[in-house]
Amino acid sequence: MSEKGEFVPRIVAFLCNWCGYAGADLAGVSRFQYPATIRVIRIMCSGRVQPSFILEAFKDGADGVLVCGCHIGDCHYISGNEYAERRFKKTQKILSILGIDPRRVRLEWVSAAEGMKFSQVVTEFTEQLKELGPFEAS
Amino acid sequence: MITDINLKKRVSYCYQCGTCSGCCPVSYTQEFSPRAIIYDLLNNPHPQEILKKNNLLACLTCNYCLSRCPQNVDFGEFIRAARTEMFREGFRVEETHDCFVSNFSNIMAKENVIPKLPKDYIPTNVQLASKGEIAYFPGCLAVLGAYFDDIGIDFTQIAKSSILILDKLLDKPLVLLENAKCCGHDVLWQGDYETFKKLAEYNVNLIKKAGVKLVITSCAEGYRTMKKDYKELFGELPFEVKHITQFLAEELEKGNLKFKGNISKSVTYHDPCRLGRHMNEYDAPRKLLKAMEEIGVKFHEMERIRESALCCGVSAFNYCNDFTKAIRVDRLKEAERTADCLLTTCSKCQIHFNCTLTEKKSSELERINVEVKDIVTIIAEAMGLLNE
Ligand code: SF4
Ligand code: SF4
Ligand code: FES
Numbered sequence: 203m204s205e206k207g208e209f210v211p212r213i214v215a216f217l218c219n220w221c222g223y224a225g226a227d228l229a230g231v232s233r234f235q236y237p238a239t240i241r242v243i244r245i246m247c248s249g250r251v252q253p254s255f256i257l258e259a260f261k262d263g264a265d266g267v268l269v270c271g272c273h274i275g276d277c278h279y280i281s282g283n284e285y286a287e288r289r290f291k292k293t294q295k296i297l298s299i300l301g302i303d304p305r306r307v308r309l310e311w312v313s314a315a316e317g318m319k320f321s322q323v324v325t326e327f328t329e330q331l332k333e334l335g336p337f338e339a340s
Numbered sequence: 341m342i343t344d345i346n347l348k349k350r351v352s353y354c355y356q357c358g359t360c361s362g363c364c365p366v367s368y369t370q371e372f373s374p375r376a377i378i379y380d381l382l383n384n385p386h387p388q389e390i391l392k393k394n395n396l397l398a399c400l401t402c403n404y405c406l407s408r409c410p411q412n413v414d415f416g417e418f419i420r421a422a423r424t425e426m427f428r429e430g431f432r433v434e435e436t437h438d439c440f441v442s443n444f445s446n447i448m449a450k451e452n453v454i455p456k457l458p459k460d461y462i463p464t465n466v467q468l469a470s471k472g473e474i475a476y477f478p479g480c481l482a483v484l485g486a487y488f489d490d491i492g493i494d495f496t497q498i499a500k501s502s503i504l505i506l507d508k509l510l511d512k513p514l515v516l517l518e519n520a521k522c523c524g525h526d527v528l529w530q531g532d533y534e535t536f537k538k539l540a541e542y543n544v545n546l547i548k549k550a551g552v553k554l555v556i557t558s559c560a561e562g563y564r565t566m567k568k569d570y571k572e573l574f575g576e577l578p579f580e581v582k583h584i585t586q587f588l589a590e591e592l593e594k595g596n597l598k599f600k601g602n603i604s605k606s607v608t609y610h611d612p613c614r615l616g617r618h619m620n621e622y623d624a625p626r627k628l629l630k631a632m633e634e635i636g637v638k639f640h641e642m643e644r645i646r647e648s649a650l651c652c653g654v655s656a657f658n659y660c661n662d663f664t665k666a667i668r669v670d671r672l673k674e675a676e677r678t679a680d681c682l683l684t685t686c687s688k689c690q691i692h693f694n695c696t697l698t699e700k701k702s703s704e705l706e707r708i709n710v711e712v713k714d715i716v717t718i719i720a721e722a723m724g725l726l727n728e
Contacts, residue, residue: 253487254438261446295486300447301454338452 211331213324214259215240215268218248220278221313222270228317236321237328240268247271248309249282253293256307263338266306266331268323273311283311303334347425350418351378353411360405360415365651370663372398374405374415388429391422397434397659401529402651403617423531433530433658437487441526441657442535444483448521449538457482457518461499466507468516475515475552476502477543479562480522484687491694493712498687501720502558502584508725509591515550517543525561525614528569529656540570547579558584558716560615560686567619583615584716585685589624592631599635599722606638607718608679610671610693611649612686622646625685625715632722642678650674652689660692668696669708676710683715690714 217223223244229236245251248271256267269290271283287309294304308330310323354375361373372395380390401416409415423433435442447453457478462468478499485495506514524539543566547555557563563583571577591597609629615621622645629639644650653667654660672693675682684690693712701707720726 252438252440254440254443257443257447258439261443292486292489296444296483299455299458299482299486300444301456302447338450 209332209336210237211239211265211328211336212263213240213266213268213327213331214264215242215270215324216245216248216251216255217242218271218278218282219244219246221272221276221311222248222320224314225270225312225316225320228314229320230317232317234317234321236324239328239331240324247277247279247282248286249277249279249284249289251286251289253289253296256293257296260302260306260337265334265337266308266327268327269307269309270312270320270323271309273313276313302337305330306334306337347418347422348382350421351381351413351415354378354382354409354413355411357410359408359410360413363408364405365402365653365667366398366400366663369666370398374399378413378415391426392431396422396426396431398663400613400651400653400655400659400664402613402655404613404648404651407617407647420529420531423529424533425531427531427533431531433656435530435657436654436660437657440487442530442532444480445522445524445527445532445539446535448480449535449542454519455483455521457499457516457520461485461496462516462518463500463504463507466503467513468503468507469513470515471551472512472515473551473553474506474510474512475517475547475550475555476506477517477520477523477547477555477557477562477566479520479557479559481559481687483522484691488691488695491691491698493687493690493694495687497717498558498714501714501716501726502556504725505584505588505716505720505723506556508723509588509596515552517546517550517552517555520546523557523562523565524569525565526656528565530658536569537573540573544570544574544577552579554580554582556582556584556587558685558687558714560612560619561688564614564618583619583621583624583685585615585624585628586621588719589627592627597631597723599632600724601722602636603632603718603722604636604638605681605718606640606679607681607683608640608642608675609645609715610642610652610675610682610684610689611646612684612689613649613651613655615685616649617647625683628715628719629683632718635722637718637722638679640678642674644674652686652692654692655688665696668692672696672708672710676708679710681711681713681718683713683718685715687714
């Protein structure tokens with residue numbers, strides 16, 4: 203919650219070292235503005251993100267989870283992001299069985315040159331989560 | 341603080357004969373001795389250190405030792421109590437799949453999270469009720485199904501078969517507890533009693549609200565947990581719990597269960613620890629399989645059965661490694677020698693077995709040719725319900 207009592211979502215963002223994280227970095231050095239809603243966890247590749255990581259974030263109080271990796275074909279480890287995509291679909295399915303809105307998670311491909319895209323993704327996702335409201339109370 | 345007296349009391353009748361360490365399946369594949377743990381615990385003034393030092397993880401809580409112990413020492417129950425004490429001090433079991441099960445159980449335990457059984461788990465041609473006497477409890481089946489979608493088990497068939505069978509036998513519509521949460525078995529055996537309690541409270545309320553008098557599970561763990569552990573938590577429950585094979589064996593005796601068609605399949609049966617040694621139910625599934633011999637099913641027993649059945653090698657998703665994989669391979673090979681299809685009544689056994697079967701093999705020689713299935717799917721097939 204902000205000072206005005208307005209809901210500020212808490213987002214856990216898993217960013218791959220080679221693209222997502224570099225993209226976020228570029229957004230920073232280029233001074234692109236985006237809401238301070240994300241808590242970044244750097245991972246080597248988006249393929250490392252297991253459904254369990256996303257669940258754990260929700261368990262510990264996140265309102266949304268963002269996963270960013272390299273564009274398909276650009277993964278530093280060749281096909282890690284294809285695994286990520288499959289696992290992500292699985293996670294969405296699990297969330298909907300649990301009765302959690304699958305729009306609370308998001309997978310985006312952000313290259314190291316897409317600082318602008320990164321800031322847009324975070325802004326949009328934050329808006330989306332504001333609409334959905336806090337997770338614990340939903 | 342560990343209530344050492346409580347823990348010691350559980351094992352104080354041990355007279356160190358060593359039978360448990362001799363028969364424990366874990367002790368075959370690695371250094372592990374329940375007797376030695378008990379010795380240490382009873383002779384050491386600092387039980388905490390003993391618990392920290394010893395391998396509380398390795399025990400499968402399969403109750404094999406209990407079935408042999410001349411002093412009736414319930415080592416599995418002791419391990420559970422010890423893990424519960426240790427959990428409060430920060431101890432965690434070695435959970436596989438990046439703690440998927442404890443994470444989803446924890447989320448499920450949140451008050452505002454209400455799970456729902458997806459549509460593909462429910463047959464379209466049956467009428468179900470939200471209130472009534474008899475209910476089917478699917479537990480966490482769908483969550484497991486969504487996660488373990490690549491090891492060749494059709495989880496939807498387990499729920500669908502159970503619902504179709506029960507619908508066929510009951511004169512009133514079956515209640516489907518589609519908003520049920522996980523029974524809490526795994527978190528309980530991992531030591532997380534608080535989460536277990538939340539799940540249990542929710543489920544008991546759900547069942548009470550639906551006015552249900554008899555809850556039927558298709559999963560051995562759910563059966564044990566509700567029948568034994570919920571009772572321990574709440575005292576007498578206002579409803580009865582049965583495993584589906586028990587219910588069906590009774591119907592068979594009454595002459596209500598009819599098999600038709602022809603299934604020429606050679607099958608064998610794996611006693612899950614939770615139904616067998618934990619709850620002493622060995623006969624119900626066997627009665628059903630014997631009765632299916634009429635329609636061509638060939639039922640063969642493995643060498644190690646009933647009280648002496650080998651565990652599948654993992655419980656509560658704890659300690660899945662090469663040591664326990666050796667146990668699974670051993671059991672699967674035994675099944676392969678006996679029949680074409682291994683039937684069981686526990687979805688977790690199926691997960692662990694199928695995971696071993698489908699994992700990448702270094703050579704063709706390692707391949708084990710046996711199919712693993714849930715007993716309800718073959719019963720539904722034998723009743724002619726699956727193709728209708
Ligand atoms: S079998 Fe029973 S009495 Fe014998 S060592 Fe084991 S726990 Fe003790
Ligand atoms: S419960 Fe099973 S795994 Fe644990 S000590 Fe006894 S026989 Fe061994
Ligand atoms: S390294 Fe970026 S997705 Fe694999």
